[in-house]
Amino acid sequence: MSTLDGGLVGLGVVGCGGAALDVVRSVGGSSSVRVVAVHDRDPARAEDLARRSGARIRPDLEGLLADPAVDAVYVALPHDLLAPMAVAALGHGRHVLVEKPLAVDRRGIASVRAAAAAAGRSVGVLFELRFVATVRAATDLVRSGALGAIRQVRIRTLIDKPPAYWSSGPTGRVSDPWRAxxxxxxxxxxxxxxxxxxxxxxxxxGQEVVRVAAETEPGVAGVEVEDVAAATLRFADGAIGSLVASAHAPGASAGETIEIDGTNGALRLGDPYADLPRLELYFRAPHLDHPEGRWIRIEPPAVDPWATAVDAFAAAIRSGGSPVPGLDDAEAALATVLALYESAAQRTVVAVRRSFDPPHDGGPLARRPEPDEMEAR
Ligand SMILES: NC(=O)c1ccc[n+]([C@@H]2O[C@H](COP(=O)([O-])OP(=O)(O)OC[C@H]3O[C@@H](n4cnc5c(N)ncnc54)[C@H](O)[C@@H]3O)[C@@H](O)[C@H]2O)c1
Incomplete structure (x- = not known):
């Protein structure tokens, strides 16, 4: 695998904007990964990231993809370029760690899947919030059955983004209106x-969303995409859920939360981006050493989610395993998002379509348009 000292995984970075900044900062002290090369169409941003990481600048993409020190390519580009760049890197025999959402449509996911299979290389997806300590604790608890059968999930994505977000992102590092x-x-x-x-x-x-009914609305001048959305969700094993999302919820702070109710208890997962993420639990009966009948707060030791995610990716590719989260995870999340958009566009309830679904043989949901076929709203 690696040509680097100590068997470190050599990472090449393509796209040196806001996302790459977080990753490079976090892997600075990693004992498994070293950033060895960076590339951006904007030389100044590549220079900045090279200075921060000690990596070599590769002014042309081919130079980075062919660099023998690059074992894996981290792709942090605007959404429409993620899948094509992942395919290019896989075509050069590199593993890839791709930013979410990995692709904007099913064709993109399928192209990456085919390229990974042809190259015999792996694809990781940077859903780094899975590695936040409170999320891991919540996952262990729910998967152990501590809450009983899951009945309801409430997701809130409430953010108060500055108006300049649509032209220069959350960091202001890049002036490009791709998000709009x-x-x-x-x-x-x-x-x-x-x-x-x-x-x-x-x-x-551990349940997939199988059905969605949604409304979305764009509200910012010059911005095509939705800044508010609301949806009801049906999960495979019977739970139902809701999602409300707003990019401009006045005063919102630490507003990206998840609440889960089961037959035996409930949890409240605070914003994972907060300095001190919160996890609160309620049990109807004593669970392990937790009391019943009152809310308790769990405070697992904090970890850096970006560093942990990149280390987990490196461990997977070194062992020849499949990175988690990976392609299947990106596909499942994207399938729900696409169903939500389709539901809003068609004003109907939409079944979430996955690549492993058998073809439909008729009925009102038989043919679902790709997002680019949808009416502009
Ligand atoms: N995992 C997370 O928590 C997280 C956080 C922020 C962003 N993201 C994701 O990261 C990705 C990038 O977002 P961002 O905020 O860094 O965007 P950004 O606009 O800040 O940066 C994108 C960078 O890509 C460069 N670029 C664009 N086209 C290029 C090309 N053809 N060749 C080379 N470089 C090119 C731009 O010059 C810019 O430096 C998106 O998928 C976004 O959703 C993830």
């Missing part, structure tokens, strides 16, 4: 933000 267009971003606050929580819920409760 359906073609380049694939969607708004759901595709960009709520997708993290949809991924978290499916990993915590």
């Amino acid at each position: 267009t359906r073609e380049r971003a694939g969607g708004g606050v759901v595709m960009m933000n709520a997708i993290h929580q949809l991924d978290l819920v499916r990993s915590i409760i």
